[in-house]
Amino acid sequence: MGTEIGRVRGLGSAGHGAQHWWHHKLTAGSNFLLLVWLLTSIATLPSYDHATVRIWLQSAWVAVPMVLFIASVFYHFRLGLQVVIEDYAHKESRFVLTVLVTVFTFATAGTAIFSILKVAFGAAA
Amino acid sequence: MASKPARPRSPHLFSGPMQIHYRWSPAMTVSIVHRVTGTGMATVGTLLLVWWLAAIAAGPGAYGVFLDVFTTSTGSLNILGWVVGVGLTWSVFQHMMSGIRHLVLDTGAAFELKVNRRLAVLTFVASIALTVAFWLFLGIK
Numbered sequence: 001m002g003t004e005i006g007r008v009r010g011l012g013s014a015g016h017g018a019q020h021w022w023h024h025k026l027t028a029g030s031n032f033l034l035l036v037w038l039l040t041s042i043a044t045l046p047s048y049d050h051a052t053v054r055i056w057l058q059s060a061w062v063a064v065p066m067v068l069f070i071a072s073v074f075y076h077f078r079l080g081l082q083v084v085i086e087d088y089a090h091k092e093s094r095f096v097l098t099v100l101v102t103v104f105t106f107a108t109a110g111t112a113i114f115s116i117l118k119v120a121f122g123a124a125a
Numbered sequence: 126m127a128s129k130p131a132r133p134r135s136p137h138l139f140s141g142p143m144q145i146h147y148r149w150s151p152a153m154t155v156s157i158v159h160r161v162t163g164t165g166m167a168t169v170g171t172l173l174l175v176w177w178l179a180a181i182a183a184g185p186g187a188y189g190v191f192l193d194v195f196t197t198s199t200g201s202l203n204i205l206g207w208v209v210g211v212g213l214t215w216s217v218f219q220h221m222m223s224g225i226r227h228l229v230l231d232t233g234a235a236f237e238l239k240v241n242r243r244l245a246v247l248t249f250v251a252s253i254a255l256t257v258a259f260w261l262f263l264g265i266k
């Protein structure tokens with residue numbers, strides 16, 4: 001095993017810390033703007049039945065910011081969950097959890113964006 | 126070893142019979158609540174959002190299943206609908222307010238004790254006010 005200093009000496013940092021931090025801050029800003037839009041847009045809908053919500057999501061003025069919302073928020077929480085995992089999990093479990101969170105993020109983002117585009121491009125239900 | 130003097134240990138909140146080594150401060154609460162709301166929205170919130178979008182795309186049948194889980198037969202929210210609805214909107218507003226606080230602190234501002242404490246408490250006041258305002262608006266519009 002060697003000494004503790006011996007195990008870390010020369011490894012350096014992964015080199016991505018500053019970018020991770022900065023992207024988290026950038027997406028905090030874009031999340032804020034997109035959330036203000038989404039909350040306002042949902043709150044002012046006349047009702048929440050399927051027909052109303054579908055017509056709402058079909059508009060480019062909703063579908064485009066909605067896709068941007070998914071991209072910004074999902075990237076933001078993927079960065080955030082990685083920090084949480086690295087705080088609590090070590091060794092193998094850290095690796096496994098990081099892979100699971102990555103798969104979860106891509107699977108949910110893919111499903112969300114497909115659903116938005118399907119409605120926006122007017123495919124039959 | 127036996128005569129080692131008792132020294133303050135960090136950073137654990139609990140040791141021995143649940144002893145807290147630090148005096149509680151609002152900033153600690155905001156910090157952990159930011160993590161809980163962020164993680165909660167990223168997991169529960171994400172699954173609900175994706176379910177909602179997929180149900181809209183799948184059609185009235187699938188959308189009806191989604192609505193049925195959170196509403197009564199008269200169309201108003203059931204207990205689960207209220208818990209999830211208020212919980213999620215409060216999480217959004219609280220994380221948003223503590224997120225803005227993070228960005229303020231990142232500039233090096235608001236580290237004086239009084240201001241820091243006040244800003245921490247303010248995130249809760251603001252998030253509760255915004256949540257109440259949001260649901261009042263939905264109720265009266």
Ligand code: HEM
Nearest residue numbers: 028031032077080081083160163164166167221224225227
């Ligand atoms: C108004 C919108 C938002 C703002 C301003 C915001 C801001 C922030 C900031 C500044 C951080 C970094 C905290 C740090 O450096 O320790 C953060 C962390 C995080 N955010 Fe957000 N956020 C927003 C929306 C969201 C949403 C919608 C989600 C989830 C769906 C989310 C999930 C997370 C997670 C999981 C973390 C990591 C928490 C931690 O490390 O303890 N955020 N957010």
